[in-house]
Every structure is written in C-alpha cells, then in structure tokens.
Amino acid sequence: MLESEHERDTTPAMTKRILIAGFRHETNTFSKLPTDMAAFEARSLHRGAEIAAAYRGTKTEVAAFFDACERHDWTPVPVVMADATPSGKVTRAAFEAFTAEILAALDEGGPVDGLFLPLHGAMVTEHADDGEGALLEALRAKVGRGLPIAVTLDLHANVTETMANLADILVSYRTYPHVDQYEIATEAADLLARRLAGEIAPGCTVARGAMLDGADHGRTTAPGPMTEVLERAARFRKEPGVLSISINAGFPWADIPFAGPTAVVVGDGPSPRYAEIAEALIGEIWDKRRRRTIAPVSVAAAMAAVAAAGSGAAEGPIVLADYADNPGGGGYGDSVDLLGGMIAAGLENAAYATIYDPEAAALCTQAGAGAEVTLSLGGKVEPRFGAPLEVTGTVKRLTDGRLTFDGPMNAGVSVAMGPTAVLAIGGIDVVVTSGRFQVYDRQYLKHAGIDPAAKSVVAVKSAQHFRAAFAPIAREIVVVDGGGGLTSANFKELPFEKLRRPIYPLDLE
Numbered sequence: 001m002l003e004s005e006h007e008r009d010t011t012p013a014m015t016k017r018i019l020i021a022g023f024r025h026e027t028n029t030f031s032k033l034p035t036d037m038a039a040f041e042a043r044s045l046h047r048g049a050e051i052a053a054a055y056r057g058t059k060t061e062v063a064a065f066f067d068a069c070e071r072h073d074w075t076p077v078p079v080v081m082a083d084a085t086p087s088g089k090v091t092r093a094a095f096e097a098f099t100a101e102i103l104a105a106l107d108e109g110g111p112v113d114g115l116f117l118p119l120h121g122a123m124v125t126e127h128a129d130d131g132e133g134a135l136l137e138a139l140r141a142k143v144g145r146g147l148p149i150a151v152t153l154d155l156h157a158n159v160t161e162t163m164a165n166l167a168d169i170l171v172s173y174r175t176y177p178h179v180d181q182y183e184i185a186t187e188a189a190d191l192l193a194r195r196l197a198g199e200i201a202p203g204c205t206v207a208r209g210a211m212l213d214g215a216d217h218g219r220t221t222a223p224g225p226m227t228e229v230l231e232r233a234a235r236f237r238k239e240p241g242v243l244s245i246s247i248n249a250g251f252p253w254a255d256i257p258f259a260g261p262t263a264v265v266v267g268d269g270p271s272p273r274y275a276e277i278a279e280a281l282i283g284e285i286w287d288k289r290r291r292r293t294i295a296p297v298s299v300a301a302a303m304a305a306v307a308a309a310g311s312g313a314a315e316g317p318i319v320l321a322d323y324a325d326n327p328g329g330g331g332y333g334d335s336v337d338l339l340g341g342m343i344a345a346g347l348e349n350a351a352y353a354t355i356y357d358p359e360a361a362a363l364c365t366q367a368g369a370g371a372e373v374t375l376s377l378g379g380k381v382e383p384r385f386g387a388p389l390e391v392t393g394t395v396k397r398l399t400d401g402r403l404t405f406d407g408p409m410n411a412g413v414s415v416a417m418g419p420t421a422v423l424a425i426g427g428i429d430v431v432v433t434s435g436r437f438q439v440y441d442r443q444y445l446k447h448a449g450i451d452p453a454a455k456s457v458v459a460v461k462s463a464q465h466f467r468a469a470f471a472p473i474a475r476e477i478v479v480v481d482g483g484g485g486l487t488s489a490n491f492k493e494l495p496f497e498k499l500r501r502p503i504y505p506l507d508l509e
C-alpha cells in the first residue's frame with residue numbers, strides 16, 4: 001500500500017457541521033394583526049451564540065439538538081431562533097428577512113453537512129399560503145437536494161406536499177399539551193445522524209383527508225381519537241423501512257387550500273407501503289372525526305358550574321379555560337366575555353390570567369400600586385368580539401412581565417410580556433398585560449404574586465395547553481367557548497375562500 005493511500009484511509013472524519021435555524025409561526029389568517037419583525041421580537045428572537053444561552057437546558061427542540069450535537073460529535077452552527085405568538089399572516093418583509101439571514105449563513109459561515117430546522121408547520125405569509133414550503137424551497141435552491149434537512153413540527157402543522165418533498169425528515173410532536181418537544185427533536189436528530197452515516201435514505205410521504213379539523217384537535221390528555229391513531233401509528237412504525245410517523249391534527253383557523261389533519265410517514269428509500277400507511281391513518285382520523293374529549297360550555301353554564309361546585313379552595317381551584325380567545329391559536333387575548341361573567345357572578349378568591357391591554361396596563365402603572373382606577377378593559381383589538389368592560393378596581397401589584405416557565409411545557413424558557421398589573425376587581429385578581437401570550441404556565445400568575453393553587457377559581461386564556469401545568473392543582477376543569485374570539489370552534493361562521501371543498505365540517509357531515 002502506498003503511504004499516501006494509507007494516510008487517506010486513516011484520516012479521522014471531520015466533525016460534521018449542522019446549521020440550526022428556527023422560524024416558527026402558527027398563522028390564524030382571520031386575525032387582523034400582521035406578524036411582523038416586532039411580533040417575533042415581542043415573543044422570542046435569538047441569534048448566533050444567544051440561542052444556546054436562551055435554550056440549553058430547556059424542554060425544547062433546540063435544546064435537544066444542542067445535546068444531539070454533543071452526542072454525535074457535531075459542530076452546531078446556530079443562526080436564528082424566531083418565534084411569534086400566533087397571529088395574522090407573517091409579513092413578506094419578515095419572511096424575507098429571516099430567509100435571507102439563513103441563506104447568508106450558508107454563504108458566509110462555511111460549508112455545512114446538514115440542516116436542522118425547528119419549524120411550526122402552519123405558517124402563512126402575505127405572499128405564500130405554505131410558509132414552511134416557501135422557506136424550504138429557498139433553502140433547497142441554495143443547498144441542492146443532496147444536503148439532508150431535518151425538520152421538527154408542531155402537531156398543529158398543516159403539512160403540505162412541498163414540505164414533505166423538500167425535507168428528508170419531518171417529525172411532529174405527539175402530545176397536546178406539547179410536552180415532548182425535546183424527545184421528538186432527539187428522534188429527528190438521531191435520524192439525521194443515521195442519514196449522515198449513510199445508513200438510511202429517508203424521505204417523507206404525506207396524506208390528508210377532506211377534513212378541516214380532526215383527531216380531536218390532537219388532544220392527548222384523555223383517551224380518544226388522537227391517542228388511538230398514535231397507537232396504531234406506533235404499530236406501523238415497527239414495519240421494515242418505516243423510520244418515523246407523525247399525526248398532525250392541523251390548524252383549522254387558516255384559509256389556505258391544505259388546512260387540516262395529515263399523517264406523515266418517514267421511510268427509508270421509496271416504497272408504496274408508506275403511502276398505504278399514511279392513508280390508513282388518515283382514514284382512521286376520518287372515521288373518528290366527530291369524537292371529542294372536551295365539551296365546551298357557554299359563559300352562563302360555566303358560572304352555573306362554579307356556583308354548583310361551591311368555594312372549596314382547599315381542594316384547589318376550578319380552572320376555566322377561555323377556549324374561544326386563546327392567544328396560542330391567534331386569539332387577541334383581550335376578550336372580556338368570560339371575565340364579565342365572572343364579575344357579574346360576584347366570584348370571590350378568583351384570578352384571571354391574562355387580559356391583553358397595553359393601554360390599561362399603562363394606566364395601572366401610572367396610577368401605582370394601591371391606587372383605585374376606573375378604566376375600560378379589553379375588547380379593543382377588534383370590536384366585533386365585544387366591547388371593552390368598564391371596571392373599577394385596585395392596582396394590587398405591578399411587574400415588568402418577565403417570567404421563566406416552570407413547565408412541564410417549555411420548562412426553563414423565559415418570556416417578557418412588558419408592563420403588567422394585577423387589578424383586583426371585586427374578588428377577582430386580573431392580570432392585565434402588554435403582550436399577547438397563551439397562559440399555559442403557573443408563572444403567568446405566580447410572577448405577579450398570585451398563587452393559583454390557593455384560589456377558588458382561576459381562568460386562563462388557553463384552550464388545552466394549560467392542562468399540563470394546571471390540571472395537577474385543579475379541582476375541576478371547565479372549557480368555556482362563549483364564541484367571542486378568533487379561536488372559537490364555530491368554523492361554519494368563518495369566511496373561508498381558499499380552503500379546498502367539500503370538507504368536513506363545513507360541507508360534509
């Protein structure tokens with residue numbers, strides 16, 4: 001053997017370099033609030049070395065991926081992690097800015113061996129119905145087909161054929177509340193490792209049905225359609241060549257052709273079997289489309305339930321979920337119909353988190369802790385969801401709105417809501433804040449000196465995610481859909497124009 005050949009054979013493999021870029025948004029196209037750069041800055045926007053500082057040690061995909069880099073001896077190349085609270089279409093300027101940033105990193109940061117993209121899967125921009133598809137198209141145009149791309153998605157993704165064609169690996173959450181972000185990113189990273197080692201040739205197959213909503217919207221907190229279809233997927237997963245299966249409940253508040261549930265199979269090499277599996281799973285979702293594990297009630301019925309349950313704070317609070325105005329699905333977070341019902345019912349030892357109203361938060365801040373104020377609260381973003389509430393209360397506490405989640409969901413992640421006040425209206429401590437956030441963590445109350453476990457009644461702006469943190473302390477959970485918000489399940493009343501038809505539940509039973 002020639003010396004030079006011998007040297008070439010034993011040269012240690014170079015450490016692989018993996019680009020990490022997250023650009024996440026769940027777009028409610030019926031919202032009038034555009035999602036611009038400021039919306040990402042208001043929720044979570046980190047670049048370069050800041051990303052590890054913000055996310056390492058948290059229960060998130062990015063944290064899992066940094067850990068995977070250590071495990072597989074990869075060099076992470078973190079570019080950007082951008083996340084905005086669900087709202088209206090992402091502006092073309094914001095989309096192009098983030099895309100350009102990732103492309104520039106590919107140009108200037110040296111060659112990479114793969115891409116890891118923690119995305120959401122339900123992003124709509126001003127110019128593209130399939131935001132993630134448009135991002136992947138731009139990236140593929142730069143890196144070509146040969147470079148592996150691993151993508152993680154929310155289970156409320158509206159997965160498209162473009163996404164499935166352009167990503168090598170797609171893995172979605174399998175829990176709602178989404179408490180497995182770390183685990184599914186670990187799965188995606190380990191598949192990427194096998195692809196980089198040449199062990200597998202992954203590709204994605206997607207199937208969708210004539211449904212806008214299905215799989216019980218993905219809920220996994222009670223046995224139901226989602227847990228059953230996930231169990232079936234786990235059995236299919238054992239078949240030869242099947243590398244991963246994701247069930248996406250979809251995001252129905254999006255007027256785009258392909259909104260709705262999907263099944264995604266990641267398979268090793270091409271096989272007609274993957275499409276059969278995806279179709280079988282979507283068929284099961286269709287068969288079970290009418291089954292729900294929740295039964296939302298009106299505000300009046302919720303107040304009746306509270307009255308019937310009595311005060312009983314020692315047993316923990318009755319938790320009221322404001323389903324129709326969930327900022328986690330694009331709700332404005334300023335609907336006051338449930339709060340109005342609570343005030344009219346004269347509830348004692350109660351709390352409400354949160355009402356998005358920067359104006360009211362500023363008035364409370366100016367008045368100062370201890371002051372009595374009279375102001376109009378909430379109902380300001382879009383008057384068709386109800387007028388503001390005229391209230392008089394006492395400013396109990398002021399905060400800067402900074403908090404770090406206890407979890408389980410997103411444990412360790414920090415957010416800053418901006419100036420925040422606790423306004424006591426009768427027996428109800430109302431957290432009035434300057435930022436739009438879904439209340440899925442007890443810190444939204446605790447950071448402001450409110451112990452939710454000691455309250456008789458706690459109302460939250462959340463549809464389902466709150467269960468991860470609040471179910472352990474709740475005496476009872478009541479889901480309230482008063483209709484007064486952008487995330488009400490009244491799909492038949494929404495002005496769909498682009499959605500494929502016919503579709504359940506608009507045209508099909």
Ligand SMILES: [Zn+2]
Nearest residue numbers: 154155156178
């Ligand atoms: Zn989700």
